[in-house]
Amino acid sequence: MDFNFSEEQEILRATVREFAQREIAPRIPEMIQKRRIPHEIIAGMKRLNLLGMTVPEIYGGMGADAVTTAIVAEEIAAADPTVSIPVMFLVHNAWSYLLAKYANRELAAEILPSVARGDKLTGIASTEPNFGSDLGSMTTVAVKSGSGYTINGEKSFISLVRDIRELGGGYVTVAKTDPGKGTAGITLFYLPDNEKSIEITSLEEMGREGSTWGALRFKNYVTESRNVLGKVNEGFKIVHEGFEFARALISVISVSTAMTCLNNGIEYMKSRKAFGQPIGKFQGLQFQLADHMARMEAARTVGYKALWMYDQEQKHGSFSRFQISKQVATAKLLSTVWAFDAINDALQWHGAYGYTRYNPQELALRGIRSFQLAEGSREIMKMIIARESLGRDFFKQ
Ligand SMILES: Cc1cc2nc3c(=O)[nH]c(=O)nc-3n(C[C@H](O)[C@H](O)[C@H](O)COP(=O)(O)OP(=O)(O)OC[C@H]3O[C@@H](n4cnc5c(N)ncnc54)[C@H](O)[C@@H]3O)c2cc1C
Numbered sequence: 001m002d003f004n005f006s007e008e009q010e011i012l013r014a015t016v017r018e019f020a021q022r023e024i025a026p027r028i029p030e031m032i033q034k035r036r037i038p039h040e041i042i043a044g045m046k047r048l049n050l051l052g053m054t055v056p057e058i059y060g061g062m063g064a065d066a067v068t069t070a071i072v073a074e075e076i077a078a079a080d081p082t083v084s085i086p087v088m089f090l091v092h093n094a095w096s097y098l099l100a101k102y103a104n105r106e107l108a109a110e111i112l113p114s115v116a117r118g119d120k121l122t123g124i125a126s127t128e129p130n131f132g133s134d135l136g137s138m139t140t141v142a143v144k145s146g147s148g149y150t151i152n153g154e155k156s157f158i159s160l161v162r163d164i165r166e167l168g169g170g171y172v173t174v175a176k177t178d179p180g181k182g183t184a185g186i187t188l189f190y191l192p193d194n195e196k197s198i199e200i201t202s203l204e205e206m207g208r209e210g211s212t213w214g215a216l217r218f219k220n221y222v223t224e225s226r227n228v229l230g231k232v233n234e235g236f237k238i239v240h241e242g243f244e245f246a247r248a249l250i251s252v253i254s255v256s257t258a259m260t261c262l263n264n265g266i267e268y269m270k271s272r273k274a275f276g277q278p279i280g281k282f283q284g285l286q287f288q289l290a291d292h293m294a295r296m297e298a299a300r301t302v303g304y305k306a307l308w309m310y311d312q313e314q315k316h317g318s319f320s321r322f323q324i325s326k327q328v329a330t331a332k333l334l335s336t337v338w339a340f341d342a343i344n345d346a347l348q349w350h351g352a353y354g355y356t357r358y359n360p361q362e363l364a365l366r367g368i369r370s371f372q373l374a375e376g377s378r379e380i381m382k383m384i385i386a387r388e389s390l391g392r393d394f395f396k397q
Helices: 007-034 039-047 066-079 084-102 105-117 161-167 179-185 235-271 283-316 321-349 351-355 360-372 378-390
Strands: 121-125 141-145 148-159 169-176 186-192 198-202 213-224
Touching (some): 007 039, 007 084, 066 084, 066 283, 084 105, 084 121, 084 169, 084 186, 084 235, 121 148, 141 169, 148 169, 148 186, 161 169, 161 198, 161 213, 169 235, 179 186, 235 283, 235 321, 321 351, 321 360, 351 360
Parallel strands (some): 121 169
Antiparallel strands (some): 141 148, 169 186, 198 213
């Protein structure tokens, strides 16, 4: 076993850390005020090719693996406690990876160079107003018409909707091509955003101040067959490769955000005095800190193992998809729940200051809470772990 990152990965980490601390961290107040990610930050990420990380080099991307992508995600998360920029980074890169892997040659040649440059952002349109976890029950349909498909339906709670509309891009979209067949009748499409056929409605969210979020209504969206990703009716299996990548990235982002708050807490504990001594001398707080530090170390290790397994499976087929699902679910479950608890205690150590608006702990608490739902809820993570432990017979309806 080798727990070291490569020299190239360490250089990339140092470059991104320097960029994130210099160009992202100081602009968080502006992002919160405008509720949008400043264009200069996006331009900086493009400059470093961070929006093309997972697109193959032949299309102008970095062709990075999941572990390397996670290193960048960690550094961005350390600079943005709201998790808005990490979310943009992870959604775009995880789903662009899937797009690049499953797009046919024609679609890939047309779309991937601009995706790699970050000129087109990639989102995921799966959840609907009435169905989220239960993909087989979705009602968005893609009906064969001429040489392509016509898509109708509504998706909701979709991240990046306004960014994609304003900056350009499209969605990896989950739709039913054979509605009678449940999950065996689902197909994935890449659907470029298009004002004529996609109506968007914004939603206000609890945290993630710089993010945009909303609903999409597909109104007779006509697409060519070449926009199918992979094979018709095999979308259920394929989409989980995207969810797994995104979930594994969420695990390291959650730990990174929580570590920023714990480090803020450590500094505060050293300087804030009560009853004649720094509050860091009270064993009650020391033990809380120790529990969180131990959990963060464990969660980060489990998260990186999930990313490493994902890479091994993608490159060499060394693990089964189910082994990946279980490891990824373990990482997402532990990291998102433990990170929320760690941030909550770090907020508490700051006393009343912790409860003031827009301090890093308050921002992080609201932002990180989204990860117990987004890209698969914590209950679904438990279902996956239980299913892989007990066996599938226990999950037949
Ligand atoms: C901030 C944020 C960003 C998001 N971004 C996107 C996006 O970009 N694209 C996208 O497609 N979706 C997105 N989502 C939606 C997200 O993927 C869903 O919220 C999630 O999959 C859960 O689906 P749901 O909300 O419909 O809840 P439901 O599936 O209706 O579930 C409701 C509750 O019941 C629980 N539950 C469901 N089934 C079971 C079961 N069998 N056993 C035990 N408990 C169960 C769930 O865990 C949940 O707590 C986002 C959500 C959030 C909060």
